[in-house]
Amino acid sequence: MSIPVNTPLFAGNEKKYLNECIDTGWISSEGPFVERFEKGFSSYIGRNHGIAVSSGTAALDIAVKAIGLTEGDEIIVPSFTIISPVFSIIKLGLVPVLVDSDITSWNMDVAAIEALITPKTKAILAVHIYGLPVDMALLETIAEKHNLIIIEDAAEMHGQEYRGRKCGTFGKISIFSFYANKNITTGEGGMVLCDDPELNERCRVLRNLSFTTQGPRFVHEEFGWNYRMTNLQAAIGVAQLENIEAHIIRKREIGAIYQESLSFLAEKGYQLPVPEVEYANNLYWVFGLLAPDKDEKNRLIDHLSKNGIGTRPFFYPMHMQPVFKDYAFAKQRLPVSEQLSSLGFYLPSGLGLTNADQSVVIDTIKAAF
Known part of the structure; x- marks a missing residue:
């Protein structure tokens, strides 16, 4: 007998929607399931906008860049986390400032954050770990006091709530992962969520190789990524979201x-x-x-x-x-x-x-x- 640490569950319309992609020929990121998944998931969480991407790590890259920090700025982040948040910070020339964890919740020790704030601190990247959320009320109080941006990494928190408010609705921008072990999966995949329409458009540009929304095609003014989610992935996501x-x-x-x-x-x-x-x-x-x-x-x-x-x-x-x-x-x-x-x-x-x-x-x- 073999019992793996994770087995995904496909008990809904996953095959039906995948067959629809194949039958119609819409398998790329241009297919209709992408927008359907973005609207459905952002509505479920309670954000105005969702930007579907190729992974949770891709979502972090976009979120960290989109908030517009300057090289050398500091972001406070837990040391006990997957490596993706710190990679995203360092790749953009920013400085991670590590905070220890709370032994009870296994999340970042919010009470220890204020002592780490310097004039260079511009943001806090809150990562919810394993099952319980970060104490977001205390974190918001600290962020407001010091004029800091909150990036919420809710990669593991689909459906979790903090005092009745869904994780993924906190801060200026938030992200989710849809890896195979998540509460809903697209195999690989992620999403950036925000409320601000300008930030939404900024994330969409960064996701798509920084193609300009106006002007000649194939002319680029900044670096971006090909972090698009395919219609096939999104089709699975729509089916998963239904359950x-x-x-x-x-x-x-x-x-x-x-x-x-x-x-x-x-x-x-x-x-x-x-x-x-x-x-x-x-x-x-x-x-x-x-x-x-x-x-x-x-x-x-x-x-x-x-x-x-x-x-x-x-x-x-x-x-x-x-x-x-x-x-x-x-x-x-x-x-x-x-x-x-x-x-x-x-x-x-x-x-x-x-x-x-x-x-x-x-x-x-x-x-x-």
């Missing part, structure tokens, strides 16, 4: 089953995800565990692997990444980020996980103790 509420319910069901069945791990020194905080219920995009020490983490991962069950380690902190060894922030010590990375891993959590397979995962873990 997003069911997907969110299923994610929380998977999380609740793990919470109840694995509660005994707390007595063994493990930290389970927090089911809720004052401002949100856990979405359980993934179900993570923090082991009491590294040897125990490796022991349980090896035990699961030998029984055909996949796991995935937590993110590796940005200040410890070899690619950044020559950057000033590599000299930092951020103990919570380091602890999360060293001791954390997550279990099979994909939407395609069946109850039977989840029972196998749980029974295999119980057999290890």
